[in-house]
Amino acid sequence: xxxxxxxxxxxxxxxxxxxxxxxxxxxxxxxxxxxxxxxxxxxxxxxxxxxxxxxxxxxxxxxxxxxxxxxxxxxxxxxxxxxxxxxxxxxxxxxxxxxxxxxxxxxxxxxxxxxxxxxxxxxxxxxxxxxxxxxxxxxxxxxxxxxxxxxxxxxxxxxxxxxxxxxxxxxxxxxxxxxxxxxxxxxxxxxxxxxxxxxxxxxxxxxxxxxxxxxxxxxxxxxxxxxxxxxxxxxxxxxxxxxxxxxxxx
Numbered sequence: 001x002x003x004x005x006x007x008x009x010x011x012x013x014x015x016x017x018x019x020x021x022x023x024x025x026x027x028x029x030x031x032x033x034x035x036x037x038x039x040x041x042x043x044x045x046x047x048x049x050x051x052x053x054x055x056x057x058x059x060x061x062x063x064x065x066x067x068x069x070x071x072x073x074x075x076x077x078x079x080x081x082x083x084x085x086x087x088x089x090x091x092x093x094x095x096x097x098x099x100x101x102x103x104x105x106x107x108x109x110x111x112x113x114x115x116x117x118x119x120x121x122x123x124x125x126x127x128x129x130x131x132x133x134x135x136x137x138x139x140x141x142x143x144x145x146x147x148x149x150x151x152x153x154x155x156x157x158x159x160x161x162x163x164x165x166x167x168x169x170x171x172x173x174x175x176x177x178x179x180x181x182x183x184x185x186x187x188x189x190x191x192x193x194x195x196x197x198x199x200x201x202x203x204x205x206x207x208x209x210x211x212x213x214x215x216x217x218x219x220x221x222x223x224x225x226x227x228x229x230x231x232x233x234x235x236x237x238x239x240x241x242x243x244x245x246x247x248x249x250x
Contacts, residue, residue, distance in 0.1 A: 039102050043090040047240030054196045054235030056089035056103070063087065063105070064117065066228040079124050080137070081117050084155070085109035091159075091196060091235045093189075097168075101159040101198075103233070107149040112138040146211065152177050162187070167200065179209040194237040201230040 047053040063084035086109035091101035111117075112134045118125040142149040156175040162168045167186035174181050185202035205225045206213050213223040 039088060039090055039104060043092060043102075043238070044240035046092055047238055052093050053238050053240065054091045054093070055238035056087060056091075057195075057234045057236050058087040060234040061087055061232060063103075063229065063231045063233075065110075066121075066230065068224040068226070068228075069222070078127070078129060080113055081121055081125055083111045083114050083117050085111055089233070089235070090238070091198070093196065097162065099159075099162060103157040105155055107147050107153055107155060108142060110138070110141070110147075112141065147177060162189075166190075172202070174204060176204075177209045177211060181208050196235040196237075197233070198235070199232045201228060203228055 043053050043055075065082040065084070067080040067082065069079060084105045086106045087103065088105065089101065089103035091099065093099040113129045115128050118128060141147055144151075154175075158173045158175075159170050160173065161171040167188045169184055170187045172183050172185060174183065181204070183202060183204070185200060187198055187200035190197045203226050206223075206227065207225055213225050
């Protein structure tokens, strides 16, 4: 039997970003959604001081998480593509090539397997998944056994340094599910008039953030520990005024 329903809700049941498992949950911090980290103030001050600051154009940017399957029964499962919504961010770039950047988005704005995204990815992602399966996967993903979106409502990335030629090596700190991990990854930067485009991809492991990858059928069907994050970000020159999310350009 083709594990359709079982695998749609159980196959990568939602690893859609960091899949869960049936083990008892670890102790969690006190309840209560934390407010979003303050991004705007330091970049507004830098812009007013004459530094070159850019604000993210969320409508022209994309962050996608690709979730793969594994195990002897992997053929009966699906790969998943997760789109991040509600993106906010800033970047500061100096003449000597140094700088910093911050990117933030709410966990509850993650969208599981949007049809247009799956079509654009093609290959194994081209097969559409029905609405009920997508909604079930997302509900599980946001729940306490996986991302626990109520207690850990934000995903944040902070770039502290960049070096080398294009692609440049950047130092990134990823904060997710109450854990922060550092990594180095290549990224391509391109100035386009008053805009700055940044693109690349990197891999994180679920276990690095304290989450055991989901598995079923005695491990015959499971989610790969490694998740691939692909991004294309467009920043527009910003002078430190306008909306508090930096959406108003110079």
